[in-house]
Amino acid sequence: MDLNIKQSGIHTCIHHTSYFKNRSGRVYKRAAERYLRTDLSCGYAHCKDCKDLGTNPLLKSENPTKNSIVGKHVLVIDSTCMIRFHDLFDSPLLKNIIITQTVWEGVKAKSVPAYKKMNSLCYDEARDRFHVFMNEFHYQTFSEESGKFEDLSRGEELLLSTVLFLSSHWKDDGVTPVVICSDDESSKRMKKYFSNVVTLREYIHGFDDAEKKCLLDQMAAYENYGTAAGNTIFDEYLSHDRVMDGIASGTIKRGNFNVSRENYREASVIIDDQLTTWFITGKHCNRAINGDVVAVQLLPREDWVAPEKMIRLRDVEEYVTTADDMGNEEDGEPKSKKAKKNVVPTAKVVGIIKRNWRQYCGMLLPSSVKGAKRHLFCPAERLIPRIRIETEQADTLSQKRIVVAIDHWPRDSKYPMGHYVRSIGEMGSRETENEVLLLEHDIPHAPFSEQVLDCLPRENWIPDLTEKTPRVDLRHLTICSVDPLGCTDIDDALHCTQIQDDLFEVGVHIADVTHFVRPNTAIDDEASLRGTTVYLCDRRIDMLPALLSSNLCSLRGEEERYAFSCIWTMTSNADIQSVKYHKSLIKSKAALTYEKAQEIIDDSRETNDIAKGLRFLMKLSKVLNARRTGCGALTLASSEVRFDMDWESRTPKKVMEKQHLDTHSMVEEFMLLANISVAEKILAEFPDCALLRRHPVPLKESYKPLVEKTYPKSLGPKDPGPSKYWPG
Structure with missing residues (x-):
């Protein structure tokens, strides 16, 4: 090989041959060149040979286990261990871990959830605890020979060659690789050729830490159910x-499995665009969970049944149940389902195409067996079945909200098997219940990262009119904001000034967030992920850090702020004469609540510029509202509630319905007018790029419950047909 190639880190070029089988059973041969390298880092932080070959996070601090006879060591895990127990590796007790390229590819091919978790651990969440070793490109660890070691699979052979190399490589440093296997059988096979092999359970047993019990509980689901x-x-x-x-021939249909909210024993699957629904009940649900994509097969007509005419809630019927009860699902089949009146097409689940499993929040149910290890977990989501877990911490966890993950669902079990993941907090506490609410609805609420905070300006930032982007100075205008009580993120403000007898200047000013949130930055990505600010009764989850949302991008009274302004010249009949759009610098004269603004408008003794502007805005808004309603605008009436809070203890005292005021409509009308005017401007300037944001035509599926209630089979047609209320 040429010298310059060897100097680049390439040791050998080999021709690697592999074989694979397609779906029809034909075997194909794949040939490729593989370049074996000398410059791949082992990952050990103090390795003299590899110190300049990349990041080396391993053994900056030693592993905490006491059961290993090898002293200072690094863990090398197999693929089955990562697939089965990937949740365990969140624990900081499991560190100094090598994931070989062989394991990486094996996990990627066999388990998407485990692969995503592994990728996140290695490159995002715990990169200081993990190192990926490219063993199939290292000249001393890759071998084309298969069957070199008796009884070992190809993956185990490559894993073994890696640990043998590392053992020799680290010999002078006193570091030993320890292979972590998922089960005793794998451990026995590997021990024939390498002595430092233990199962993950054996390794965790060596911890001298209280978290050991939690880790062992997470493993329990795999060990007692075969x-x-x-x-x-x-x-x-x-x-x-x-x-x-079957799907290709039409004998099997595919659809989403939807559990009934009125009866947890019943479910349905919509199988086509005509909203044909098949009914599923009892054991025919066949271990499907709400949201799964399932394959269903229609039962013979004589096996069709009618939906049960009663409400069955899992909370009521299954609250106190022993987790050791392996009772047959059929024992609880209601006899009314056997009736043949008003039967509907009934099907059974014959396969799961895609699981919709996730981690679930909830609580442990009390067990009737004293000292039992098996317990039933009750998810907060009613449509999810109970989950059987095994834990030795039942007394501690019984008063807490916890998180549990489903592992599998055996055919002989009434409930899916899972494992305990972590505790959220004490049951009933406000912080815990808020956390459950956020987790169940998948709302990002972690503190902002350092990368996001680095995008923020300094806290003493002040506006600068000399910047390159031209801005119009509007600080002389009498601008004010009108918002709900307690609002700190004031994103819009208005002004109105009479400039002639029948001519008014009206402006809407929106906080210029884009000045601080630049495209393709960490803060932009985080805001895109969060999407909106989420309000709870006692706090809110900000889309942007508080320095922006409650300060620099909040149009607070008597403070200078950057804004986007849309300014109209209009008559007293709200006929627009001209419109201007520009970036601006404003200084709000007052931050009003809806109630305070209404008081000012109604109080004839108030004659200052703010009061005059608000009264002009109110008159014009009523003209705009009448015109918009006359053109067919839809008005949706819905009551809003607000919480009366004790802010010292942050405890809700009572719930009240919000009183609708004219100032609510006033602000709404001008926000709508600003949107309309800006949309018209964009369309005029960029006709090929302008986008219309509109609601799509509702799906027929959304109308189905209404149609069935409006047109019962005994009273009217099965399908009311197209009309102006029904989109074809």
Whole structure:
């Protein structure tokens, strides 16, 4: 090989051959060149040979386990361990871990959730605890020979060659690689050729830390449930090929599994664009969970049943249940379902195409067996079944909200099996219940990262009219904002001045957030992820850091702020004569509440510029509202509530309905007018790029419950047909 190639870190070029089989069963040969390298880092922080070859996070602090006889060591995990127990690696106790390229590819091919977690751990969340070693490109760890080690799979062979190399590589430093396997069988096979092999459970048992119990509880679901040993409750799923063939031939349909909110034993699947619905009940649900994409097959007509005419809530029927109860689902089948009156097309789930599992918040149910290890977990989401977990911390966890993940659902179990992930907090506390609410609705609420905070300006930032972007100085105008009580993120303000007998200057001013949030920055990405500010009764989850949302991008009274302004010249009949758009610098004269603004308008003794401007705005808004309503605008009446808070203890005292004031409509009208005017300007200036934001035509599926209630089968037509209220 040429010298310059060797100097670049390439040791050898080999021709690597692999074989794969397609769906039809034909075997194909794939040949490729593989370049083996000498410059791949082992990851050990104090390795003299690899110190300049990349980031080396391993053994900056030693592992906490006491059961290893090897002293200072690094963990090398197998792929099955990562697939089964990926949630455990969130624990900071598990550190100094090498993931080989072979394991990386194996996890990627077999488990999407485990792969996403592994990728996040290695490159985002815990990069100081993990190192990815490219063993299949290292000249001393890759081997084309297969079957070199008896009883080992190809993946285990490559893993073994890696640890043998690392053992030799670190010999002078006193560091030993320890292989972590998922089960005893894998451990026994590997120990024939390398002595430092333990299962993950054995390794965790060596921790001298209270968190050890939590980690062992998370592993329990995999250790006590194998294949069905007793009576099976559910049918076995069809193979993937049979499901795909059935879908192609039309004998099997695919759709989303939707559990009934009135009866947890019943579900439905919409199977086509005509909203044809198949009914599913009891054991025919076959381990499907709400939101799963399932394959369903229609039952013979004689097996069709009618939906049960009663409400069944899981909370009521299953509140106190022993987790050791393996009772058959069929035992609880209501007899009314056997009736043949008003039957509907009934189907059964024959396969799961895509699982919708996630981590669930909830609580442990009390067990009737004293000292039991198995317990039922009750998710906060009523449509999710109970989850059986195994834990030795039941007494501690019984008074807490906890997070549990589903692992699998055996055919002989009435409930899915899962494991304890973490505790949220004491049950009933306001902070805990808020956390549950945010987690269940998947609302990002973590503190802003350092990268986001680095995008912020200094706290003593002041506006600068000499900047490159031209701005119009509007600080002389009598501008004010009108917002709800307690509002700190004031994003809009208005002004109105009479300039002639029948001519008014009216302006809407919107906080210029884009001055601080630049495209393709960390703060822009975070705002895109959050999407909006989320309000709870006692706090809010900001879309942007407080320095922006409550300060520099809030149009507070008597403070100079950057804004976008839309200014109209209009008559007393709200006929627009001209419009101007520009970036501006404003200084709001007052930050008013809706109630205070209404008082000022109604109080004839108020004659200052703010009062005059508000009265002009109110008159013009009523003209705009009458015109908009006359053109067919839709008005949706809905009551809003607000919480009366004790802000010292941050406790809600009572819930009150918000009183509608004219000032609410006043602000709304001018915000709508600003949107309309800006949209017209964009369309005029950029006709090829202008976008119309509009609600899509509602799906027929959305109308179905209304149609069924409006047109019962005994009283009217099955389908009312197209009308002006029904989109075809």
